[in-house]
Amino acid sequence: MSSHDISEENLPEQRGAAQGAVRLADEKNPFADPGLPPHEHRRQDVDERAAKRSERVVALLFTVSMLATIAFIAAYVTIPVDKAIYVFPLGHISALNFALGLTLGTALFTIGAGAVHWARTLMSDVELVDERHPIEASPETRAKVHADFQQGAKDSQLGRRKLIRTTMFGALALVPLSGVVLLRDLGTLPGTKLRHTLWSKGKLLVNMNTNQPLRPSDIAVGSLTFAKPEGLEEKSEEFQDEIAKAALMIVRLQPEDIKDKRELEWSHEGIVAYSKICTHVGCPISLYEQQTHHVLCPCHQSTFDLSDGARVIFGPAGHPLPQLRIGVNDEGYLEALGDFEEPVGPAFWERG
Amino acid sequence: MSTTTSNESRSRGKAPAGERLADWADGRLGIYSLAKANLRKIFPDHWSFMLGEVCLYSFIIIILTGVYLTLFFHPSMNEVEYHGSYVPLQGQLMSEAYRSTLNISFDVRGGLLIRQIHHWAALVFLGGMFVHMMRVFFTGAFRKPREINWLFGFLLFVLGMFTGFTGYSLPDDLLSGTGIRFMEGAILSVPIVGTYISFFLFGGEFPGHDFVARFYSIHILLLPGIMLGLVVGHLILVFYHKHTQFAGPGRKNTNVVGMPLMPVYMAKAGGFFFLVFGVIAAIAAIASINPIWTMGPYRPDQVSTGAQPDWYMGFAEGLIRAMPGWEINFWGHTLVLGVFIPLVLFGVVLMVIAAYPFLEAWVTGDKREHHILDRPRNAPTRTAFGVAWITVYMVGLIGGGNDLIATHFHLSINAVTWFVRIAFFVGPVIAFIVTKRICLGLQRRDRDKVLHGRESGIIKRLPHGEFIEVHEPLSQEQMYTLTAHEQYKPVEIGPTVDENGVERKVKGSEKLRAKLSKAYYGEDSQIPKPTVEEYREITSGHGHH
Numbered sequence: 001m002s003s004h005d006i007s008e009e010n011l012p013e014q015r016g017a018a019q020g021a022v023r024l025a026d027e028k029n030p031f032a033d034p035g036l037p038p039h040e041h042r043r044q045d046v047d048e049r050a051a052k053r054s055e056r057v058v059a060l061l062f063t064v065s066m067l068a069t070i071a072f073i074a075a076y077v078t079i080p081v082d083k084a085i086y087v088f089p090l091g092h093i094s095a096l097n098f099a100l101g102l103t104l105g106t107a108l109f110t111i112g113a114g115a116v117h118w119a120r121t122l123m124s125d126v127e128l129v130d131e132r133h134p135i136e137a138s139p140e141t142r143a144k145v146h147a148d149f150q151q152g153a154k155d156s157q158l159g160r161r162k163l164i165r166t167t168m169f170g171a172l173a174l175v176p177l178s179g180v181v182l183l184r185d186l187g188t189l190p191g192t193k194l195r196h197t198l199w200s201k202g203k204l205l206v207n208m209n210t211n212q213p214l215r216p217s218d219i220a221v222g223s224l225t226f227a228k229p230e231g232l233e234e235k236s237e238e239f240q241d242e243i244a245k246a247a248l249m250i251v252r253l254q255p256e257d258i259k260d261k262r263e264l265e266w267s268h269e270g271i272v273a274y275s276k277i278c279t280h281v282g283c284p285i286s287l288y289e290q291q292t293h294h295v296l297c298p299c300h301q302s303t304f305d306l307s308d309g310a311r312v313i314f315g316p317a318g319h320p321l322p323q324l325r326i327g328v329n330d331e332g333y334l335e336a337l338g339d340f341e342e343p344v345g346p347a348f349w350e351r352g
Numbered sequence: 353m354s355t356t357t358s359n360e361s362r363s364r365g366k367a368p369a370g371e372r373l374a375d376w377a378d379g380r381l382g383i384y385s386l387a388k389a390n391l392r393k394i395f396p397d398h399w400s401f402m403l404g405e406v407c408l409y410s411f412i413i414i415i416l417t418g419v420y421l422t423l424f425f426h427p428s429m430n431e432v433e434y435h436g437s438y439v440p441l442q443g444q445l446m447s448e449a450y451r452s453t454l455n456i457s458f459d460v461r462g463g464l465l466i467r468q469i470h471h472w473a474a475l476v477f478l479g480g481m482f483v484h485m486m487r488v489f490f491t492g493a494f495r496k497p498r499e500i501n502w503l504f505g506f507l508l509f510v511l512g513m514f515t516g517f518t519g520y521s522l523p524d525d526l527l528s529g530t531g532i533r534f535m536e537g538a539i540l541s542v543p544i545v546g547t548y549i550s551f552f553l554f555g556g557e558f559p560g561h562d563f564v565a566r567f568y569s570i571h572i573l574l575l576p577g578i579m580l581g582l583v584v585g586h587l588i589l590v591f592y593h594k595h596t597q598f599a600g601p602g603r604k605n606t607n608v609v610g611m612p613l614m615p616v617y618m619a620k621a622g623g624f625f626f627l628v629f630g631v632i633a634a635i636a637a638i639a640s641i642n643p644i645w646t647m648g649p650y651r652p653d654q655v656s657t658g659a660q661p662d663w664y665m666g667f668a669e670g671l672i673r674a675m676p677g678w679e680i681n682f683w684g685h686t687l688v689l690g691v692f693i694p695l696v697l698f699g700v701v702l703m704v705i706a707a708y709p710f711l712e713a714w715v716t717g718d719k720r721e722h723h724i725l726d727r728p729r730n731a732p733t734r735t736a737f738g739v740a741w742i743t744v745y746m747v748g749l750i751g752g753g754n755d756l757i758a759t760h761f762h763l764s765i766n767a768v769t770w771f772v773r774i775a776f777f778v779g780p781v782i783a784f785i786v787t788k789r790i791c792l793g794l795q796r797r798d799r800d801k802v803l804h805g806r807e808s809g810i811i812k813r814l815p816h817g818e819f820i821e822v823h824e825p826l827s828q829e830q831m832y833t834l835t836a837h838e839q840y841k842p843v844e845i846g847p848t849v850d851e852n853g854v855e856r857k858v859k860g861s862e863k864l865r866a867k868l869s870k871a872y873y874g875e876d877s878q879i880p881k882p883t884v885e886e887y888r889e890i891t892s893g894h895g896h897h
Contacts, residue, residue: 028884029884030828030831030884030887030888030891031802031828031831031832031835031882031884031887032828032832033601033602033604033832033836034601034602034828034829034832035601035602036601036602036609037601037602037829076461076462081437081458081459081460081461082437082458087638090638093638093640094464096461096462096464097462097464097465097468097636097637098637098638099637100461100462100465100637101465101468101469101633101634101636101637101638102633102634102637102638104465104630104633104637105630105631105632105633105634105636105637106630106634107630108626108627108629108630108633109626109627109629109630109631109634110630111623111626111630112623112624112625112626112627112628112629112630113623113627114623115619115620115622115623115626116619116620116623116624116627118619118623119615119616119619119620119623120620123615123616123619124616125611125616127609127610127611128392128394128609128610128611128612129394129602129607129608129609130393130394130594130607130608130609131606131607132594132605132606132607132608132721132723134721135497135592135593135721183552186552186553186555187551187552187553187554187555187556187560187562188551188555188556189548189551190547190548190550190551193556193557194547194557208653226653228653234445235431235445237431240559240560240650240651240652241556241557241558241559241560243651243652243653244533244557244558244559244652244653245557247652247653276653277652277653280537280677280690280691281533281534281536281537281538281672281691282533282534282536282537282558282652283530283533283534283655283659284652284653284654284655286654286655286657287657298655298656298657298658298659298755299530299534299655299659300672300673301673301754301755301765301769302677312677314766314769315673315677315769316672316673316674316675316676316677316690316691317677317690318677318678318679318688318690318691319677319679345537346536346537346540346541346688346691347540347541347679347686347688347691348540348541348546348547348550348686348688349540349542349543349544349545349546349547349685349686349687349688350547350684350685350686351681351685351686352681352683352684352685352686
């Protein structure tokens with residue numbers, strides 16, 4: 001900091017001892033500190049009956065706490081864990097949770113209320129004064145510590161033995177590297193994993209809900225169908241990882257509504273298949289507006305136009321949803337004609 | 353213990369057991385020296401000082417309930433089929449983590465209560481820290497010697513956010529999994545190393561089978577361990593510095609006025625722990641929080657609408673929702689600015705408030721200790737800056753809930769998003785200007801009160817028919833309190849050319865400092881407080897107007 005360079009005359013002068021803490025009103029200075037006001041007695045300080053009343057209130061609160069704890073145990077033992085009760089205005093809620101929470105809350109709250117009431121009404125409320133002491137050490141202490149440090153440094157000969165110093169710093173700098181190296185096996189390297197999905201030429205589009213391969217006739221205009229690649233079963237070990245990339249949404253448009261030329265080429269009878277994973281940060285897109293052919297990601301509201309190459313028309317997504325090229329096989333089922341041509345999901349450094 | 357004292361005590365009969373135990377401990381731990389300085393330590397009283405206590409107590413509640421939850425929670429992502437007592441999810445595939453959370457909620461008696469207390473206390477903890485931090489900010493309690501404690505507190509706030517995030521992600525439900533996915537997308541946007549960090553964090557591709565176990569050790573060990581250390585350090589420093597106090601009669605920068613730790617603060621603060629715990633337990637009894645059974649287990653291809661993070665992450669969420677989707681492609685690489693900029697901004701906005709005390713200390717050049725709190729109005733530029741910062745934070749929160757705001761108030765989601773985009777820049781400027789004006793207005797009112805007295809509400813009719821309001825002069829206590837604040841003068845660079853015509857070099861940093869100082873303490877930024885002369889002239893002269 002360079003504040004030493006500038007004079008410190010902008011600091012206000014200290015309002016110090018001159019204004020003192022004397023209680024006598026200062027004739028010269030109407031704004032002087034009049035000092036602590038005299039203590040005002042509370043009712044309990046002067047009236048023993050009031051004090052007794054306070055004592056009884058505190059004792060009552062502590063007693064309520066004891067009773068509440070007993071009620072807590074009783075509720076725990078007697079109320080079945082699956083019992084639901086109707087409580088206005090909360091609706092149907094777990095009876096046990098309600099009873100345990102309120103009894104525990106009462107048991108705790110009344111201890112607190114009792115303690116605070118005790119402190120406020122019965123304990124002395126005379127304000128006391130403590131002096132503060134500067135945090136900085138006195139010049140003598142400071143000088144002593146500096147001298148001690150220099151003596152210690154001299155005794156160690158660290159300054160003189162350059163070889164020891166250099167090698168020690170070297171060793172201390174290198175040793176944490178072992179820890180860094182050990183982190184390597186936290187995960188596999190990305191490689192090209194983010195570029196590929198389970199889709200490949202000839203894989204059938206399987207309805208996510210019915211687990212049946214889809215035919216073009218299954219897709220009605222205006223409907224939104226979710227699909228997965230044939231062979232990916234929910235029970236399989238890698239299901240979560242694979243569906244996170246391969247999830248597909250299928251809609252049918254009127255072929256003349258499709259504005260994008262490539263989209264039309266990659267579609268089948270107006271049926272288009274797009275990645276369901278948002279290109280923003282990877283939420284699954286699930287809201288489809290059939291009149292406008294817009295899909296909306298419910299997480300961050302990126303909106304894509306499915307009739308125009310899934311172009312981003314609003315929101316934070318940076319590029320269109322990847323389209324899957326589809327066709328129909330000999331048996332009349334919808335099939336993929338290859339993998340996505342670009343990585344699905346959020347963009348990343350190596351995406352290009 | 354010397355023989356003489358033991359002889360003495362024997363002759364008086366045995367000392368009470370408590371006293372003997374204390375003697376025993378003192379001989380080994382030196383507790384008497386510690387207690388000498390602290391047993392009757394004075395704490396000043398003000399309602400706003402309890403905000404920090406709320407944080408401390410909710411932190412303790414979180415640890416207590418968290419330990420209980422670890423007894424039943426299984427941090428495993430193994431897929432299992434559910435056959436527990438919650439009927440709607442019968443036969444569903446889910447991770448063990450999700451199943452054990454269902455068991456805690458439906459089969460362990462009191463498990464749901466402890467889970468809800470844990471989660472509610474976490475919300476209170478973070479809310480408490482936010483408000484406590486603002487209390488410290490607006491009263492200038494961060495000034496020397498408390499800058500380090502300000503940083504401790506700031507770190508606790510940031511770590512608290514991440515502990516909360518890792519915590520609510522553990523049940524592996526659909527909502528929190530979506531949050532994890534969002535985090536993964538944000539990590540992927542980091543240039544050069546993003547994909548590697550993501551693969552190392554998730555043990556390979558998202559979601560993998562590792563993150564629940566990893567988040568578990570981060571959530572229950574790593575972060576709370578650091579936080580516990582910081583909390584202890586925070587409290588030691590509060591004791592060591594002694595608490596700040598507001599100006600008032602008898603309250604000086606060199607003393608501390610209040611009640612002693614024993615018994616008053618032990619009873620009040622100890623009692624307050626039970627009050628906080630009791631209220632949170634009652635909330636957990638009546639208000640459901642994070643009902644993971646209604647959301648179902650996480651699947652990367654499913655999502656619910658209205659997905660929201662916990663409130664303290666809403667600000668980051670808002671930044672990412674409002675940012676336009678900028679992407680730059682070059683030489684086979686992608687710079688995902690649309691996600692990376694919000695990620696950086698999230699850090700920058702937090703760092704700005706953390707660094708503020710050091711900026712102010714540099715501008716004032718003040719090296720003295722400050723133990724008297726400022727009233728926010730008496731530091732208009734600081735107060736205005738703080739309100740501007742809060743405005744940015746709140747705009748972020750609005751952005752984070754743009755879908756809910758749109759559906760609840762029947763607004764267009766696009767309009768809400770555009771509002772956030774504009775308000776992020778315009779809001780803080782307006783807030784700054786308005787707050788500063790309000791502060792200056794309040795300073796003027798204080799000045800008038802000191803010089804002309806308090807408006808009594810009594811209307812007097814003068815003989816010639818004029819109506820006037822009687823102003824009652826303030827007591828000396830009130831006048832002292834209203835004039836106790838210090839006012840800095842702006843720094844001057846001074847003439848750059850001396851009398852011999854030799855030019856003096858002025859560093860750019862000095863010029864900047866002088867400019868900032870003028871903005872802080874110049875004529876437009878504070879109302880001079882009344883002087884004794886002004887007061888004399890008015891009170892001795894023509895009476896009140």
